[in-house]
Amino acid sequence: MNREEYRAQVDAVSFSPDFQERTMARLMAPAREKEQKTMKKFNLKTGLIAAAVAAALTVTAGAAVVMLRPQDVAQMTGNQALAEVFESGEATMVDETKTVGDYRVTFMGLTSGEGLSRVESLPGGVTQDKTYAVLAYARTDGTALADDDNVPQLTISPLVEGYAPWELNAWTLGGGTHSFVQDGVLYYLFECDNVEPFADHTAYLAVYPGTHLPPSGELFGFDQETGAITPKGEAAMFTLPLDKAKADPQRAQAIMDGLFKPQPVESAAPAEDGDGQSSEELVKIFPVSAAN
């Protein structure tokens, strides 16, 4: 049998060019019915459940569970502006999974910029120029995480080669997280001051064992000469897909110079805006001093 000839004949068969769109529309119909019922119960935002179902059916489930999309995670944490950026395609979708301890951690997507925080009007005209990363945690044994489970004992922090982990990290960059559980997966929206000025260096999002544990010298090695950062124990080191064109060494230096100056209280991550966000969600916002 001639394989190439067979392939050519199969490839010559015309399926509907809009098959995927029609399929998604057909799938969304029952999803929206479910949404309407669910909204009465939980008062979730319009489109949320349907979007989640769409995500479950459009994302490759290389992982053991179906997953939301970054835009769904942003929306569920109440950040519509950020959700729209992920939806627009301007953000960087990553979908990379690594294992840390008993968890499969998926780095789903990343974006940076101003005007995406839930609270923009800060005293003194302070703008919130931030980097946002969406992650998902699932148990490696396939068992579902539940709302009442203990939060995974993992810490998230950006690290940048050339800068000591204990100097440039989630704590010094004003990091914070929002999280919630859906369908057995714990989703994290991590945010910190914009790391794009450091884009001429290799930057990581490190996920490592420990709760609210700053990246000390016990946890990470730092080569003073090369600037390389090496985990001393188990850690997932996701390389941040930053645009090198956005590197700003002067601003990076200014950030480093200002890191250890007293921070105004207002620069802490904003509190819940109380917009009717579901009580079912485990939404948490951590101040500057706690990144996870």
Added chain:
Amino acid sequence: MVETYSPMLLRAALTRVKTPADAEDAVQDVFLRVLAKRPRFRDGEHEKAWLLRATLNRASDIRRGRRDDVPLEEAANAAAEAPDYGPLLSAVRSLPEAYSAVIHLYYYEGYSIKEIAGLLALPAPTVGTRLSRGRKRLGEILKEEEML
């Protein structure tokens, strides 16, 4: 999931149903089932195998349904609407289901016997036997067509 697996599933379904539209119905039905049942997959391979087997089973159901339920007049129209597939694809489609699936996965998708065994939940020797017999039947079919 739709974006990733649709092309492969549509091709597999086509080995069992009459038209591309029927193949699309089969694949849509499988995605609807995923939505309704929300099965938990161990990993990507488990997911792919589940989808493939579900699609082949659904395609078989559709083919049987079309054959059993359609009035003769409509069946004649449907036959007239069936695309004119190439001789090799037509020959594969005319094979017994047990053979066509293995032949398709081996020759189009490029899976090994071991991989097909995993996808179809069959022992590898069974896959090897079906592949061998399928090839033989294909040769016979093509030879008969040449003589016509």
